[in-house]
Amino acid sequence: SQKIEQNSEALNIQEGKTATLTCNYTNYSPAYLQWYRQDPGRGPVFLLLIRENEKEKRKERLKVTFDTTLKQSLFHITASQPADSATYLCASANDYKLSFGAGTTVTVRA
């Protein structure tokens, strides 16, 4: 069956450092992957989408890569700030229906 997994439940980093989150998928080849941010008590907020023919995409301090050979997407937060503390979810889509990973909770220490 199709699976999408985020390896780390939690990531604690020092302010100013780069946070790197991993998302792996198995048994299928998604046309694109998405990354969302979710704060406690709130719905997910869309951050970035990367298609299978794109190696990398950037948005401000965020960078996403997509490696179809490794079946993996990496999500980077550069120059991290305490305000970046949240849970980050990767998701793949099949006919607009999203399957989410379990999420990685990032805590940025001042």
Added chain:
Amino acid sequence: SAVISQKPSRDICQRGTSLTIQCQVDSQVTMMFWYRQQPGQSLTLIATANQGSEATYESGFVIDKFPISRPNLTFSTLTVSNMSPEDSSIYLCSVESGDNEQFFGPGTRLTVL
């Protein structure tokens, strides 16, 4: 982008009762989705609701338990029927933007006693 509101934001219900959750979007959209997020877990798609047709349910979810209405292009409801404590979750609706992005409502936090 789309702005989505949900009512109620939270509720505490007794076992065996039903709760209807409303989802309102500020623009007309074709597809609306309902998700469940159980405590400490990620989101699971319950069903897709298109205006003018029956909702399409994902494996493990049935219409008798989660009836959905979609009377127009800006509104949908999800009912959680005959509730048990296992139904305690956050229920979220979302819409697809047309550019493969999805926008989510704030969620309804349901506690069943």
